Amino acid sequence: MILVVGGAGYIGSHTVKELVDSTEVVVLDNLSTGHCWAIDENAIFVKGDLGKEEDLEKVFSTYSIDAVIHFAANSLVGESVVDPWKYYENNVVATLTLLKVMMKHDVKNFIFSSTAAIYGIPEDTFLTEQSLTKPINPYGYSKLMVEQILEDFSQAYGLRYIVLRYFNAAGAHESTSIGESHDPETHLIPIILQHLLGKREKISVFGKDYDTPDGTCIRDYIHVTDLAHAHILSLNALLMGKKQMATYNLGNGTGYTIKEVIETCEIVTGRQATIEYVERRAGDPAQLIASSEKIYQELGWKAKIKLPAIIESAWNWHKRNN
Ligand code: UDP
Numbered sequence: 001m002i003l004v005v006g007g008a009g010y011i012g013s014h015t016v017k018e019l020v021d022s023t024e025v026v027v028l029d030n031l032s033t034g035h036c037w038a039i040d041e042n043a044i045f046v047k048g049d050l051g052k053e054e055d056l057e058k059v060f061s062t063y064s065i066d067a068v069i070h071f072a073a074n075s076l077v078g079e080s081v082v083d084p085w086k087y088y089e090n091n092v093v094a095t096l097t098l099l100k101v102m103m104k105h106d107v108k109n110f111i112f113s114s115t116a117a118i119y120g121i122p123e124d125t126f127l128t129e130q131s132l133t134k135p136i137n138p139y140g141y142s143k144l145m146v147e148q149i150l151e152d153f154s155q156a157y158g159l160r161y162i163v164l165r166y167f168n169a170a171g172a173h174e175s176t177s178i179g180e181s182h183d184p185e186t187h188l189i190p191i192i193l194q195h196l197l198g199k200r201e202k203i204s205v206f207g208k209d210y211d212t213p214d215g216t217c218i219r220d221y222i223h224v225t226d227l228a229h230a231h232i233l234s235l236n237a238l239l240m241g242k243k244q245m246a247t248y249n250l251g252n253g254t255g256y257t258i259k260e261v262i263e264t265c266e267i268v269t270g271r272q273a274t275i276e277y278v279e280r281r282a283g284d285p286a287q288l289i290a291s292s293e294k295i296y297q298e299l300g301w302k303a304k305i306k307l308p309a310i311i312e313s314a315w316n317w318h319k320r321n322n
Contacts, residue, residue: 001026002235003065003107005050005098006072007043008034011113011169013178015069015228016040022232026063028055029072038178051094056101067109067235068102070095073142076186077117077283080139091142096149103157109238110150110161111231116220116251116288118144118165126291129165129247137283147247154245162234162243167220167251167290169227171310172317179317180224189221189311192262193318196271203273205258207280210287216258218287220251223305223313233299243298251290252303261307268311 002019006012007027012034019025020042027039030049039045044063048055050072059065073091074080080087095112102110117140118133135141153159170189172179180190194200208215230250237243256264262273295301305313 001063001065003028003059003063003068004043005029005068005070006034008036008039008045009071010180010182011166011224011227012071013038013040014173014224015071015231016043017173017178018225018228018232026059026065028059033074033182035181049094050098051090053097053101056098060101060105060107065105065107067111067239068098068107069111069231069235070098071113073113075115075139077137077139078186078281080137080142081282084138087138087142091139092145095146099149099153099159103153103159108158108160109235110159111234111238112146112150112161112163114143114147114163114165114247115140116165116167116249116290118147119285119288121285122287126253126289127249128291129249129294136285139283151245160238160244162238162245163247164227164230164234165247165249166227167222167249167288169224170221171223171225171305171313173225174313176317176320179314179321181321188219188258188261189265189314190318192265192273193269193311193315194322195273196265196269197318197322199322201274203262203275204278205275206278206284208277212257212286214257214259217284218255218257218289220253220255220289221261221307221310222251222303223310226250226303226305230295230301233301237299246298248295248299249290249292250295250303251292252306253290253292254307255287255289256307264307265311268308269315
């Protein structure tokens with residue numbers, strides 16, 4: 001049985017949907033940012049907190065867990081700058097509690113959601129797993145700290161783990177039953193689509209003086225179902241003993257400026273956006289583009305879905321759910 005911590009969240013719920021086809025899944029989530037409706041009906045749901053040892057004890061003593069996939073975290077760059085305590089408490093301290101209970105119950109397989117934010121301001125155009133890790137916000141630091149903890153736990157306690165460093169997750173499940181839904185919404189693509197649906201007056205673009213071709217930030221967008229598949233492959237690699245520890249970047253390998261993302265949304269939806277340029281958002285690097293060559297070489301994973309199709313899937317979901 002696989003324990004998915006944070007399985008009611010955006011990337012977690014899409015991964016659970018894929019996982020339930022081949023294995024038994026138990027989801028632990030406190031529903032602080034996730035949604036009950038997003039949890040696949042074939043998964044067992046336990047409401048609880050990964051920072052509370054007693055909640056974890058209940059799960060680990062009730063179910064026979066073979067591996068843990070850990071999605072539960074706060075993940076907003078801007079918020080982490082304003083409220084770093086929240087990020088270190090929920091992302092680092094709570095993960096340590098989870099790992100402690102795992103070690104106690106002799107559960108040694110772990111998949112961890114990390115982020116491109118650990119790279120800070122990139123020195124390389126295409127970030128590889130070897131690129132310098134020097135975060136510029138508490139969110140990135142909180143994830144990098146856990147990566148270090150995992151390395152040390154592996155050496156000391158024999159933990160087997162795979163770290164997946166996501167670039168910008170976007171899109172929705174093809175069934176349109178689940179998609180990206182945050183409250184408040186802060187992510188670029190949902191904000192653009194909500195605007196194009198008439199739910200927001202305009203799109204505020206954070207900064208137009210970055211060192212990029214049109215002055216707006218460049219990001220690498222990756223479909224959430226492509227991400228989900230990377231988790232399944234990683235899990236199988238751990239469970240089959242093919243990997244003991246590994247770190248992989250997950251992106252499409254193509255960067256788009258914010259303006260290009262807005263233009264693509266306009267083309268996909270056939271609607272025109274109203275933009276205002278505002279101050280830069282604290283903690284944002286100018287550019288983040290992945291090289292995902294390593295996971296392709298080692299596990300055969302490659303992102304399949306490109307930006308227009310990512311946006312189309314998100315649009316189909318937003319039209320139905322907004
Ligand atoms: N962004 C923006 N306006 C918004 C939301 C986001 O200009 O309303 C920018 C943000 O500053 C960043 C990019 O869009 O450069 C992607 O931001 P998002 O929050 O979607 O993801 P992140 O890169 O922070 O994980």
